[in-house]
Amino acid sequence: MSSKSVKRISEYFIKPLHDLSPEAKQPFHFTPFELPCLNISYSQKGLLFAKPPPSESQDFSITAYLDDLRRSLSATLDHFYLLAGRLVTKKEENPASYVIYLNTENSPGAKFIYATVDATISDILQPADVPVVVRSFFDLNNAISHDGHTLPLLSIQVTELVDGIFIGGSINHMVADGTSFWHFMAAWSEIFKSKDQYHGSISRPPVLKRWLLDGSDPIINLPFTHHDQFIERLEPPPLKERFFHFSSASVSKLKAKANSECNTTKISSLQAVIALLWRSVTRIRRLPVDGETSCRLMVSNRRRLNPPLSDDYFGNPISVLRGTATVGELTANGLGWAAFRLHKAVINYNDTSVKESVESWIKRPFIIKLSQRMDQNYIHVGSSPRFDMYGCEFGLGKAVAARSGWMNKGDGKITMYPGREGGGSMDVEICFASSQHIMDLESDEEFINALRIE
Numbered sequence: 476m477s478s479k480s481v482k483r484i485s486e487y488f489i490k491p492l493h494d495l496s497p498e499a500k501q502p503f504h505f506t507p508f509e510l511p512c513l514n515i516s517y518s519q520k521g522l523l524f525a526k527p528p529p530s531e532s533q534d535f536s537i538t539a540y541l542d543d544l545r546r547s548l549s550a551t552l553d554h555f556y557l558l559a560g561r562l563v564t565k566k567e568e569n570p571a572s573y574v575i576y577l578n579t580e581n582s583p584g585a586k587f588i589y590a591t592v593d594a595t596i597s598d599i600l601q602p603a604d605v606p607v608v609v610r611s612f613f614d615l616n617n618a619i620s621h622d623g624h625t626l627p628l629l630s631i632q633v634t635e636l637v638d639g640i641f642i643g644g645s646i647n648h649m650v651a652d653g654t655s656f657w658h659f660m661a662a663w664s665e666i667f668k669s670k671d672q673y674h675g676s677i678s679r680p681p682v683l684k685r686w687l688l689d690g691s692d693p694i695i696n697l698p699f700t701h702h703d704q705f706i707e708r709l710e711p712p713p714l715k716e717r718f719f720h721f722s723s724a725s726v727s728k729l730k731a732k733a734n735s736e737c738n739t740t741k742i743s744s745l746q747a748v749i750a751l752l753w754r755s756v757t758r759i760r761r762l763p764v765d766g767e768t769s770c771r772l773m774v775s776n777r778r779r780l781n782p783p784l785s786d787d788y789f790g791n792p793i794s795v796l797r798g799t800a801t802v803g804e805l806t807a808n809g810l811g812w813a814a815f816r817l818h819k820a821v822i823n824y825n826d827t828s829v830k831e832s833v834e835s836w837i838k839r840p841f842i843i844k845l846s847q848r849m850d851q852n853y854i855h856v857g858s859s860p861r862f863d864m865y866g867c868e869f870g871l872g873k874a875v876a877a878r879s880g881w882m883n884k885g886d887g888k889i890t891m892y893p894g895r896e897g898g899g900s901m902d903v904e905i906c907f908a909s910s911q912h913i914m915d916l917e918s919d920e921e922f923i924n925a926l927r928i929e
């Protein structure tokens with residue numbers, strides 16, 4: 476697969492189908508959830524579909540299909556018009572201010588790319604490691620969120636394979652988290668399916684009104700005079716990416732085991748699976764037993780706030796939680812011990828915790844620098860098996876697989892997906908800098924025994 480190359484055939488910019496309302500043309504200001512993410516890379520997720528079978532392919536035209544995708548995308552942007560905008564920095568000297576906001580006016584729009592590759596679905600899914608060519612199924616590689624000043628906030632790349640179609644989205648992480656990205660994809664698929672692309676009604680319109688901490692100013696003045704004072708670019712490290720599948724039976728057994736060991740019923744399926752991953756990855760790294768290890772979880776704050784935000788709140792209201800332990804504690808105690816440690820980290824991060832964190836940031840704003848957060852003693856878990864990825868069909872039936880690009884990854888990064896068959900099954904993508912670590916993981920008894928349960 477290393478010899479395969481993606482060829483770009485065409486590029487378009489797509490604007491909302493209808494003119495924006497006066498309200499939609501107003502500056503859109505970011506919250507303390509989003510502004511720290513200016514250095515975070517674009518999020519890249521996509522779906523691999525099989526082309527219609529030969530019995531139906533005589534009625535399938537890639538040209539007509541792309542036209543339908545573009546029209547339905549334009550209609551979808553009527554609702555998600557923020558994705559057609561650009562970032563703007565407004566600087567003033569007297570008094571000094573530095574404000575970054577989203578401007579929906581006078582923008583070229585979202586980007587839409589059509590590309591081809593001489594590869595089959597089997598070429599993508601059969602290799603043990605994710606083929607490097609998958610990275611080329613996404614646009615805006617190496618872009619960070621601050622680049623949204625000049626780059627599109629959303630870029631869709633449709634890559635035609637010999638027997639398949641990959642629809643990949645690259646989205647600015649200040650504008651949307653995983654929940655919002657898959658909300659957008661579901662709405663786009665819904666409009667595509669309805670064929671009513673002029674009116675473009677959707678069942679779940681996004682909630683665009685910003686959440687504000689009581690008493691805070693909706694316009695946040697950052698303590699900078701130039702972006703060089705906070706911008707950081709890191710070259711993605713060479714990584715091996717491998718998928719592992721946990722059947723619904725395996726997930727159920729892990730959850731039951733974790734809860735039984737702790738004499739509780741509070742540990743979730745996801746916490747049990749992540750605890751297994753944390754323990755197994757820590758073991759194969761052969762770290763000093765007295766060293767600290769952590770499991771970092773990306774979580775949505777929508778339901779943590781009181782009153783809660785709608786699940787349709789469009790934005791990036793996320794936090795990073797951390798379960799910690801010494802290596803000795805984590806490996807000597809059981810699955811339940813690790814899972815309950817994660818459970819406590821999750822439940823203890825509540826409305827008060829979120830608002831205290833936001834209030835602290837408002838007092839001393841900062842931009843995340845990933846170089847200051849790197850160590851080899853942690854795993855970082857992103858995405859969620861609860862996202863309805865396979866509900867997005869775009870007229871091609873259920874996707875055969877979901878994949879991600881190479882941004883926001885490092886050694887020990889774990890990306891969670893729903894299993895294609897549903898029923899609580901999960902797919903897990905694990906990134907390692909070392910091929911030896913992958914081999915060791917596949918020899919880890921606890922990990923392999925969990926995978927073998929069907």
